[in-house]
Amino acid sequence: MTKSALDLYRKYFQERQFERLNLFQIIADRFKVQRALYAGSFVHVTPSFVFPDVVYVDNDKQAKQFFSEPEILKFIAERKIYSQEAKVTFHFADYRNGFDEMIDSFDLLISQYAGFVGQYCKRYLRTGGLLLANNSHGDAGMAAIDDAYQLLAVFYAKNEDYRISVNNLDEYFVPKPQVEITKEYLEKLPKGIGYKKTASGYLFQKVQ
Numbered sequence: 013m014t015k016s017a018l019d020l021y022r023k024y025f026q027e028r029q030f031e032r033l034n035l036f037q038i039i040a041d042r043f044k045v046q047r048a049l050y051a052g053s054f055v056h057v058t059p060s061f062v063f064p065d066v067v068y069v070d071n072d073k074q075a076k077q078f079f080s081e082p083e084i085l086k087f088i089a090e091r092k093i094y095s096q097e098a099k100v101t102f103h104f105a106d107y108r109n110g111f112d113e114m115i116d117s118f119d120l121l122i123s124q125y126a127g128f129v130g131q132y133c134k135r136y137l138r139t140g141g142l143l144l145a146n147n148s149h150g151d152a153g154m155a156a157i158d159d160a161y162q163l164l165a166v167f168y169a170k171n172e173d174y175r176i177s178v179n180n181l182d183e184y185f186v187p188k189p190q191v192e193i194t195k196e197y198l199e200k201l202p203k204g205i206g207y208k209k210t211a212s213g214y215l216f217q218k219v220q
Contacts, residue, residue: 017081020074021055032124035144035167035174035213036062037093039120042176043142049118051107051133052126057084057100059122061091065099067118069107076104108132120144123151128199130155134218143216150204152214156185157193162219166211174212183209 025031039045040062048059053068055078060066068079078084079102088098103111107129113136121137123129123145130143130151137143143161145152155161163185165178187193188206198205 017055017078017084018087020078021057021087024054025056025058029172031056031058031172032174033058033061034172035169038167038174038176039142039144039215040093043119045119045142047118048120048122049113049133049136050122050124051129052124053122055079056124057088060088060098060100062093063120064092064094064096067101067103067113069103069105069111071104071106076102125149127151128154130161130216131158134160137218139218139220141218143218144213145216146213147204147207147210150198150201152216153185153193153204153207154195154198155214155216157195157198160218160220161216163214164217165215167213167215169212176215177211184211184214 036059045063047065048063049067050059051069053070054072054075085098085100092098105111115135116138118137119141121133121143123143125148127149128151130145131154143155145155147153156163163181165176166184168175186208188208
């Protein structure tokens, strides 16, 4: 990998203490995740340290160059925690327009600061699979009103130290404003609405 490519990962994730490695490790320890889809990933390859088969999708030209570097697999191999060889796939695409992957074939769908990934990429996630989302752009809130998803757990974080909780899940996604929360309403907002109780991240299961 060229120095500039590796520096891109360091700048946005290592130096900002935002790799979220502990978050992915918790999911790996608790659930049988082998194949993950990360739409809107940019160069955040941390999931490949934990999950042996990860597909990344982004339309950023820097990400395209980053994933084209042959040394990316060496970088992942140095940090992966599983025994098998890492499988890494990158699609230079807008995830909203689709990409060449089999539907119902992923155990985990990752949505972090990239819009309504849980809606556009739902078809790629198998029934029983997991959606990891935050509500920066409203994706977690959208999943909360989608009958296809069921809230399974929430995450709290202090710096890079994540903790999972399954307690009182019905207390989340209760809106502060007295408005009717619909898909159309959330789509019009530039970011998610305010809720009475929030978490750092949310884990949903695809139930249908």
